[in-house]
Amino acid sequence: MGGRDAVxxxxxxxxxxxxxxxxxxxxxxxxxxxxxxxxxxxxxxLDQLRPSELGEKPLPGxxxxxxxxxxxxIAFVAVGVLAxxxxxxxxxxxxxxxxxxxxxxxxxxxxxxxxxSHELRTPLAVLDARLQILQRSLxxxxxxxxxxxxxxxxxxxxxxxxxxxxxxxxxDENSSSAGPVPVEPAVRSAVDAMAVLAAPRNIxxxxxxxxxxxxxxxxxxxxxxxxxxxxxxxxxxxxxxPNDTTIRVQVTAHKHDVAISVAxxxxxxxxxxxxxxxxRFAHAAPTAAAAPPRASFGIGLALVxxxxxxxxxxxxxAETSPDGTTLVLxxxxx
Numbered sequence: 001m002g003g004r005d006a007v008x009x010x011x012x013x014x015x016x017x018x019x020x021x022x023x024x025x026x027x028x029x030x031x032x033x034x035x036x037x038x039x040x041x042x043x044x045x046l047d048q049l050r051p052s053e054l055g056e057k058p059l060p061g062x063x064x065x066x067x068x069x070x071x072x073x074i075a076f077v078a079v080g081v082l083a084x085x086x087x088x089x090x091x092x093x094x095x096x097x098x099x100x101x102x103x104x105x106x107x108x109x110x111x112x113x114x115x116x117s118h119e120l121r122t123p124l125a126v127l128d129a130r131l132q133i134l135q136r137s138l139x140x141x142x143x144x145x146x147x148x149x150x151x152x153x154x155x156x157x158x159x160x161x162x163x164x165x166x167x168x169x170x171x172d173e174n175s176s177s178a179g180p181v182p183v184e185p186a187v188r189s190a191v192d193a194m195a196v197l198a199a200p201r202n203i204x205x206x207x208x209x210x211x212x213x214x215x216x217x218x219x220x221x222x223x224x225x226x227x228x229x230x231x232x233x234x235x236x237x238x239x240x241x242p243n244d245t246t247i248r249v250q251v252t253a254h255k256h257d258v259a260i261s262v263a264x265x266x267x268x269x270x271x272x273x274x275x276x277x278x279x280r281f282a283h284a285a286p287t288a289a290a291a292p293p294r295a296s297f298g299i300g301l302a303l304v305x306x307x308x309x310x311x312x313x314x315x316x317x318a319e320t321s322p323d324g325t326t327l328v329l330x331x332x333x334x
Contacts, residue, residue, distance in 0.1 A: 015103035016096070023092035030087035031080075038080045042073065117165040124162060128155040160224045165303070180218040180334035181226060183258050184209055187251055190230035194238060201243045205234065209251045217253035218334040221311045226331075229304045229315075230260060233327050236301060237264035240325070258333050261318065263326040274317040278305040304329065 131152045138145045191205050198205055211217055237247045245265040252259045278301045308315045313331035
């Protein structure tokens with residue numbers, strides 16, 4: 001219950017921040033209009049006042065009203081401040097009511113991810129235990145021993161994915177930082193794993209490194225999370241790459257951060273704004289060159305963003321065009 005309550009509180013805070021932001025801008029716009037209207041009315045009245053009329057006596061049946069400019073200015077300022085305050089309160093109330101459905105949708109989404117992940121953890125743990133028993137029962141020279149070991153690796157990967165889903169669903173979860181984790185080995189492990197899917201379509205994955213200071217790049221993202229981030233980026237690249245092309249992975253270490261770029265030779269992101277490909281449930285338009293639809297091997301671009309953000313990094317679309325797309329994952333350097 002504590003985790004669920006934390007998620008609700010987090011979503012409530014996010015909705016309130018959004019409503020305050022929108023309400024603030026509505027208040028500013030309303031205040032500007034009120035000030036402009038009051039200023040125009042004030043100067044119009046001043047323009048109509050003629051000092052020569054002050055000494056004239058009213059004609060029979062005529063009434064004159066004399067206005068003190070200082071008092072008029074104070075009155076107009078008071079009315080303006082009151083109008084802006086009322087506009088601000090109304091805008092906050094209206095925007096908060098308007099974004100309530102968004103808050104409910106966020107809570108439903110996080111609740112579903114949490115419940116589904118919790119339900120998956122137990123059968124996956126049982127599967128891994130049974131594979132471990134099977135592996136121990138096999139003879140050292142059994143030809144199927146390697147396959148069972150690969151199945152155990154896949155099971156452990158699924159368990160880690162479920163753990164990341166739980167972390168992504170809990171917005172208040174602060175994962176502990178790992179020690180310095182070398183980036184290049186994790187990248188090459190992800191490349192080796194994705195080569196299985198790329199080889200049948202004759203897609204080559206080339207890795208290059210560039211370290212500005214000559215030292216190996218390291219980050220504090222756990223190795224399993226880092227490897228799955230790169231796997232998800234490669235999975236996206238393989239899915240949208242034509243056959244007989246090359247995916248280029250470059251690891252660049254700067255003074256304060258490490259950048260991992262994945263560039264494909266596809267037709268670019270179409271049918272959706274490039275920045276939205278990291279949103280949950282967002283899909284770019286399929287192309288003729290893309291691979292047939294299949295279940296994703298990685299954790300998804302949305303979870304890549306969640307993991308990167310959780311550790312102080314970013315993931316962005318550096319470039320997209322009919323000649324290809326480049327995604328860049330940037331993480332603080334350890």
